[in-house]
Amino acid sequence: MRVCKLSTAVAAFIFAPAAAILRVTESSVQYILENDDLYVAINKTNGQMGDLILGGQDLVGTGRGPYLDCHCVPEGSWAPGKSKLVKYQLIEDTDSPGTAYGGIVMTDIYQTTNQTLSQYWFLREGETGLHLFTRATYNNDTANGNMGELRTLFRPQPTLWTHIYGSEGNWAPYPKSAGVEIQDATKYFGNITGEPFTQYSDFYTKYSFSDLWRDHKVHGMYSDGTANDAGETLGSWVVHNNVETYYGGPLHSDIMADGIAYDYIVSSHHGPRTPNMTDGFDRTWGPSYRHFNKGGTLDQLAADAAQYADRSWNADFYDDIAKYVPNYKTSDKRTTFKAKIDLPDGAERPIAILAENKQDFQNNTIRADSLQFWGDVDESGDIEIPRVAVGTYRLTVYADGIFGQFTHDNIVVSKSTYNSIDIREFSWKEENAGKEIWRIGKPDKSAGEFKHGRKLWTESELQPEEYRLYWAVHDFPTDFPNGLDFKVGESDPAEDFNYIHWSRISEVGNFFRDTPYLENVNNWTIRFDLDENQLRDTEHATFTVQIAGLKTGTNNPDYVNLPYTFNVNGADVETWVLPWYYSTSCGVRGEVSCYNFGKKFVFPTDILEEGENSFILSLPYNASSVEPAQLPWTTYVQYDALRLEFK
Ligand SMILES: *[C@@H]1O[C@H](CO)[C@@H](O)[C@H](O)[C@H]1NC(C)=O
Ligand SMILES: *[C@@H]1O[C@H](CO)[C@@H](O)[C@H](O)[C@H]1NC(C)=O
Numbered sequence: 166m167r168v169c170k171l172s173t174a175v176a177a178f179i180f181a182p183a184a185a186i187l188r189v190t191e192s193s194v195q196y197i198l199e200n201d202d203l204y205v206a207i208n209k210t211n212g213q214m215g216d217l218i219l220g221g222q223d224l225v226g227t228g229r230g231p232y233l234d235c236h237c238v239p240e241g242s243w244a245p246g247k248s249k250l251v252k253y254q255l256i257e258d259t260d261s262p263g264t265a266y267g268g269i270v271m272t273d274i275y276q277t278t279n280q281t282l283s284q285y286w287f288l289r290e291g292e293t294g295l296h297l298f299t300r301a302t303y304n305n306d307t308a309n310g311n312m313g314e315l316r317t318l319f320r321p322q323p324t325l326w327t328h329i330y331g332s333e334g335n336w337a338p339y340p341k342s343a344g345v346e347i348q349d350a351t352k353y354f355g356n357i358t359g360e361p362f363t364q365y366s367d368f369y370t371k372y373s374f375s376d377l378w379r380d381h382k383v384h385g386m387y388s389d390g391t392a393n394d395a396g397e398t399l400g401s402w403v404v405h406n407n408v409e410t411y412y413g414g415p416l417h418s419d420i421m422a423d424g425i426a427y428d429y430i431v432s433s434h435h436g437p438r439t440p441n442m443t444d445g446f447d448r449t450w451g452p453s454y455r456h457f458n459k460g461g462t463l464d465q466l467a468a469d470a471a472q473y474a475d476r477s478w479n480a481d482f483y484d485d486i487a488k489y490v491p492n493y494k495t496s497d498k499r500t501t502f503k504a505k506i507d508l509p510d511g512a513e514r515p516i517a518i519l520a521e522n523k524q525d526f527q528n529n530t531i532r533a534d535s536l537q538f539w540g541d542v543d544e545s546g547d548i549e550i551p552r553v554a555v556g557t558y559r560l561t562v563y564a565d566g567i568f569g570q571f572t573h574d575n576i577v578v579s580k581s582t583y584n585s586i587d588i589r590e591f592s593w594k595e596e597n598a599g600k601e602i603w604r605i606g607k608p609d610k611s612a613g614e615f616k617h618g619r620k621l622w623t624e625s626e627l628q629p630e631e632y633r634l635y636w637a638v639h640d641f642p643t644d645f646p647n648g649l650d651f652k653v654g655e656s657d658p659a660e661d662f663n664y665i666h667w668s669r670i671s672e673v674g675n676f677f678r679d680t681p682y683l684e685n686v687n688n689w690t691i692r693f694d695l696d697e698n699q700l701r702d703t704e705h706a707t708f709t710v711q712i713a714g715l716k717t718g719t720n721n722p723d724y725v726n727l728p729y730t731f732n733v734n735g736a737d738v739e740t741w742v743l744p745w746y747y748s749t750s751c752g753v754r755g756e757v758s759c760y761n762f763g764k765k766f767v768f769p770t771d772i773l774e775e776g777e778n779s780f781i782l783s784l785p786y787n788a789s790s791v792e793p794a795q796l797p798w799t800t801y802v803q804y805d806a807l808r809l810e811f812k
């Protein structure tokens with residue numbers, strides 16, 4: 166074992182290459198990690214990976230391999246590694262089975278706030294990938310900080326890579342031409358002959374390559390052999406082998422790749438919360454695995470990487486390297502969580518989540534040591550989540566087809582409860598406010614079942630799901646020239662209920678319209694028939710609105726909190742103020758599932774009548790946002806599902 170702490174100020178000591186296959190060395194300008202197949206070098210002037218070579222093939226060219234940046238200092242962004250305070254640690258060691266591994270740890274201090282960021286890169290003999298951890302500490306008792314964004318980026322020279330891979334089935338050729346910018350990070354390519362990206366869509370937006378983290382395995386970049394002299398196909402992947410240190414639970418959604426292969430450790434693009442850093446904050450995120458491979462089709466190389474998207478993969482190795490990685494929970498502090506839950510009838514795709522105690526799992530950034538775990542619940546209600554860190558959690562269970570969700574606080578996961586023969590048993594009854602009269606949509610924490618949701622866009626060869634496309638492609642005035650009027654029992658949610666309820670159709674950020682479109686947009690009508698029997702002996706009606714995404718009016722004081730009015734048969738029942746803190750760019754950034762929340766409107770059934778009734782769901786007319794970036798000036802909600810019940 167050889168461990169050496171170095172600072173750039175004392176950089177004269179140089180390791181001689183070891184006799185083993187694995188080498189950890191230093192030149193005057195770089196720190197180098199190398200095994201038989203992979204060579205990586207961290208540039209001493211900026212803490213970033215300037216070289217990344219797989220079997221003689223350069224993967225980054227003039228670009229960079231996985232390096233760290235954040236939005237976490239008072240000035241905004243910070244890419245650590247450039248200050249005079251940066252320190253490096255080189256690690257050369259062997260794991261328990263005797264396999265050699267090496268590591269480089271870069272730690273930089275942001276002097277004005279006294280916070281640190283450390284990036285860990287580990288390479289093991291016999292692997293063509295890097296194990297990454299990122300640590301932040303904050304020691305400052307006069308001011309708090311916020312970790313707004315934290316990510317590692319594989320940012321190669323673009324000409325070396327040909328395809329973007331967001332998730333299984335969602336990939337596209339990387340744009341070859343510059344295109345015309347029409348919205349923040351959105352470009353038009355429709356009139357460029359030979360532009361390969363048009364196989365996916367005429368409009369390029371990086372948000373098309375987002376994914377929900379529930380079942381996500383791998384994303385990255387692919388090169389099809391045309392981009393290097395050797396004609397080699399290449400893959401650069403971010404493997405979700407471990408998501409326990411991220412935030413937002415299985416509903417977290419983020420951009421995956423756009424020429425850069427991202428690992429968004431902390432972000433709020435689609436609504437997840439971000440942690441505040443207070444005096445004493447000390448957290449390590451990871452491990453995250455970056456895999457590199459070559460010599461296969463896109464699907465073959467992605468599948469090769471996806472095999473590592475398993476929480477138990479390399480668990481022993483992570484235990485071995487934990488001595489270099491503060492805060493990592495080794496296997497002796499983990500156990501299998503087992504429970505049984507009686508599920509409501511009709512529960513599909515049930516999932517169990519253990520996350521921060523007494524918080525919604527989407528809001529699990531309150532405690533600096535918070536971790537999250539989830540697993541599918543099987544048909545008989547058995548829950549088994551391996552490798553849960555001992556601690557106290559909230560258990561949440563939800564399922565497609567079921568309104569509401571099950572939560573239970575103060576779940577203690579300890580080694581001793583694991584050994585006990587008593588499996589904890591829970592019973593979940595679907596929430597209920599009387600007799601169900603109708604429902605629109607399927608409760609599944611997404612607006613994917615509505616018009617322009619998950620249906621495939623058949624106008625392009627690669628047929629992405631429609632919601633992934635640039636929003637203005639789905640022109641609401643064309644689809645609903647007289648506004649949205651949905652008749653329960655007759656209309657089809659997939660055709661007659663839009664995936665976004667807009668307050669206005671913005672001209673800003675809109676490729677197709679120079680002027681805003683305001684009429685018949687903000688008020689949606691739902692009509693339904695009632696008969697005498699349904700109303701007899703009832704007193705209260707409950708109208709449940711579950712929301713899968715909200716955007717309120719940024720920089721517009723009238724709509725920062727967005728009033729949403731529920732009107733029954735011509736009379737307003739209640740105005741619900743949708744709060745700014747649930748607001749996120751969801752639909753305009755290609756998503757149908759963001760921060761989920763909901764509301765029950767309760768009203769007397771005597772304002773309803775036999776025969777036809779109507780609800781109006783009303784956003785304020787012309788409610789505009791004022792966006793600093795080139796994004797649409799509008800507000801909107803995206804529904805998960807709606808339900809009417811009588812009691
Ligand atoms: C290190 O980074 C600096 C600044 O980006 C660059 O000028 C230099 O060429 C890099 N050195 C190596 C060895 O890549
Ligand atoms: C704490 O942060 C504030 C700015 O956010 C800075 O003015 C102050 O100097 C910092 N304190 C220390 C100990 O670095």
Ligand SMILES: *[C@@H]1O[C@H](CO)[C@@H](O)[C@H](O)[C@H]1NC(C)=O
Nearest residue numbers: 279280281302303304305306
């Ligand atoms: C700055 O942070 C370090 C730990 O990173 C801590 O030891 C030191 O006391 C802090 N300095 C001040 C002035 O708070």
Ligand SMILES: *[C@@H]1O[C@H](CO)[C@@H](O)[C@H](O)[C@H]1NC(C)=O
Nearest residue numbers: 344345353354355356357358
């Ligand atoms: C393509 O369309 C854009 C947007 O209308 C326009 O700015 C650009 O000049 C057009 N390019 C070509 C090659 O026609």
Ligand SMILES: *[C@@H]1O[C@H](CO)[C@@H](O)[C@H](O)[C@H]1NC(C)=O
Nearest residue numbers: 309310311440441442530531
């Ligand atoms: C985080 O800090 C911000 C700004 O000080 C504050 O508004 C917010 O309530 C804090 N959040 C939590 C969860 O403490």
Ligand SMILES: *[C@@H]1O[C@H](CO)[C@@H](O)[C@H](O)[C@H]1NC(C)=O
Nearest residue numbers: 523524525528529531746747
């Ligand atoms: C998240 O939790 C904090 C602390 O309990 C609470 O103050 C805040 O309102 C919650 N935020 C959301 C969006 O639910």
Ligand SMILES: *[C@@H]1O[C@H](CO)[C@@H](O)[C@H](O)[C@H]1NC(C)=O
Nearest residue numbers: 688730731732737781783786
């Ligand atoms: C929308 O509906 C509300 C009633 O909920 C009504 O007051 C308002 O005039 C309607 N707005 C438009 C533009 O039709």
Ligand SMILES: *[C@@H]1O[C@H](CO)[C@@H](O)[C@H](O)[C@H]1NC(C)=O
Nearest residue numbers: 681683721786787788789790
């Ligand atoms: C709509 O809102 C915009 C921005 O707030 C305002 O400039 C415009 O006059 C409004 N249009 C109408 C027809 O109310």
